[in-house]
Amino acid sequence: MSRAVKNIFATTLGIIAVGSIIGVVAGFLQQAGNPANMAICVACFGRDIAGAIGIHRAAVVQYLRPEILGFVLGSFAAALAFKEFKPSGGSAPVTRFVLGMIAMIGALVFLGCPWRVILRLAGGDGNALFGLAGLAAGVWIGTLFFKKGFNLGRGQVQSWSAGLMIPLLMLGLLALRLLYPPVPGEAQSGVLWYSLSGPGAAYAPLGFSLAAGLGIGFLAQRSRFCTMGAIRDVILFRQMYLMYGFIALLVAAFITNLFLGQFNPGFEGQPVAHTMGLWNFLGMVVAGLAFALAGGCPGRQLFMTGEGNTDAGIFALGLLAGAALAHNFGLASSPAGIGPHGMAAVIIGLAVLVFIGVANCKKS
Amino acid sequence: MARQHIDARGLSCPQPVLLAAKAMDAADGGELEILIDNEASRENVGRAAQSKGWTVAASEEVDQDFRLVLTK
Numbered sequence: 001m002s003r004a005v006k007n008i009f010a011t012t013l014g015i016i017a018v019g020s021i022i023g024v025v026a027g028f029l030q031q032a033g034n035p036a037n038m039a040i041c042v043a044c045f046g047r048d049i050a051g052a053i054g055i056h057r058a059a060v061v062q063y064l065r066p067e068i069l070g071f072v073l074g075s076f077a078a079a080l081a082f083k084e085f086k087p088s089g090g091s092a093p094v095t096r097f098v099l100g101m102i103a104m105i106g107a108l109v110f111l112g113c114p115w116r117v118i119l120r121l122a123g124g125d126g127n128a129l130f131g132l133a134g135l136a137a138g139v140w141i142g143t144l145f146f147k148k149g150f151n152l153g154r155g156q157v158q159s160w161s162a163g164l165m166i167p168l169l170m171l172g173l174l175a176l177r178l179l180y181p182p183v184p185g186e187a188q189s190g191v192l193w194y195s196l197s198g199p200g201a202a203y204a205p206l207g208f209s210l211a212a213g214l215g216i217g218f219l220a221q222r223s224r225f226c227t228m229g230a231i232r233d234v235i236l237f238r239q240m241y242l243m244y245g246f247i248a249l250l251v252a253a254f255i256t257n258l259f260l261g262q263f264n265p266g267f268e269g270q271p272v273a274h275t276m277g278l279w280n281f282l283g284m285v286v287a288g289l290a291f292a293l294a295g296g297c298p299g300r301q302l303f304m305t306g307e308g309n310t311d312a313g314i315f316a317l318g319l320l321a322g323a324a325l326a327h328n329f330g331l332a333s334s335p336a337g338i339g340p341h342g343m344a345a346v347i348i349g350l351a352v353l354v355f356i357g358v359a360n361c362k363k364s
Numbered sequence: 365m366a367r368q369h370i371d372a373r374g375l376s377c378p379q380p381v382l383l384a385a386k387a388m389d390a391a392d393g394g395e396l397e398i399l400i401d402n403e404a405s406r407e408n409v410g411r412a413a414q415s416k417g418w419t420v421a422a423s424e425e426v427d428q429d430f431r432l433v434l435t436k
Contacts, residue, residue: 010407084403086428091376146382154374157401224404229377236378237385241411295376307402311376 009222018223019245023252032204036271037123041116042298045108047323060198064177069170070213075221075306076167080335087163089310092152099294100318102349106286108332114227124265130280138288139231145357162192163308221303228297257351279338286349365396369404373401381412396434406430
């Protein structure tokens with residue numbers, strides 16, 4: 001298809017439709033078996049994938065989530081169909097890897113990415129209000145760096161093969177999921193690990209999960225859906241385009257949860273959440289700042305990998321490494337509260353992000 | 365009429381819009397030509413132009429990149 005065809009999803013109505021579809025699909029994914037108030041969370045699902053391939057060994061969070069594979073492959077299909085697959089990269093790859101690691105660690109202190117902030121709110125989890133405030137604060141700090149000239153440098157045009165690497169990796173992971181499906185009562189199937197209890201053991205049927213991921217990946221690539229960008233653009237440019245999608249997702253997920261009987265307001269006993277408000281806030285400050293400096297929320301980074309952006313691909317690999325570190329080193333939270341080294345990780349993470357921000361501010 | 369040029373190719377979001385906004389805010393009349401290498405940034409600059417009251421005098425594809433001319 002030609003690029004000359006008007007992109008109807010990149011209009012106000014288009015992004016509202018995409019946000020609404022994601023919200024409704026999330027509600028039904030939860031009903032079909034995905035963890036409550038999680039449904040589609042890039043951080044949580046990235047952590048589950050890290051567990052499934054054995055780079056952390058937290059037994060309750062191991063499942064190769066088809067939604068994440070679908071995000072990249074759906075976006076890749078859209079980029080190919082509309083001639084937007086354009087491999088590029090080489091802009092501060094190691095810095096982007098570190099940003100991905102720190103973003104994941106911050107998100108796992110809160111227990112969710114920006115998508116899950118919205119979905120937790122839509123499910124009635126009041127603790128998500130601290131996460132939302134933290135996300136906004138982190139993104140706001142990021143905008144201060146942008147105003148001071150923050151820039152990770154230019155990417156360069158790269159070969160097709162370079163742009164194909166992450167979509168091919170996702171295809172490979174999908175092949176593993178098909179070759180080694182979960183076996184009831186078994187913690188391992190072939191080379192993949194599976195949770196027998198906890199959030200990793202909660203999942204919707206493969207076909208539904210994969211179709212949801214592919215569809216969302218396709219639509220999000222067309223609309224440029226980005227939860228971090230929604231907040232950033234309001235602060236930087238007073239521009240509401242992405243925020244309409246953010247709000248549509250919240251409203252649609254809320255209505256779907258009401259319809260399906262999945263709305264349970266409160267702070268105590270919320271699914272896969274803890275009540276340590278300060279650390280919910282600070283965890284998302286760290287994640288929000290890392291997403292801002294990297295130029296997109298974790299979902300958007302996955303969609304950009306589908307477009308051939310290898311910088312986003314490096315960030316996504318950083319997310320996986322961050323998930324492994326968070327669970328191997330006791331940084332991640334659990335419903336009981338923050339992990340034994342989570343507080344130190346938040347403080348160190350914030351310091352590293354400020355260093356990255358300051359070090360990459362260039363005078364015009 | 366003076367024309368400024370910005371090459372925003374290879375820059376990730378939100379850099380192209382930031383550069384355009386900075387140049388347009390500083391410009392005292394005249395035109396800004398900005399080169400962009402992806403469709404999403406072209407859309408973003410277009411939205412910024414709409415909200416800030418700039419005019420997109422030209423928007424075309426050149427060798428797989430995009431060239432926009434903004435005026436205010």
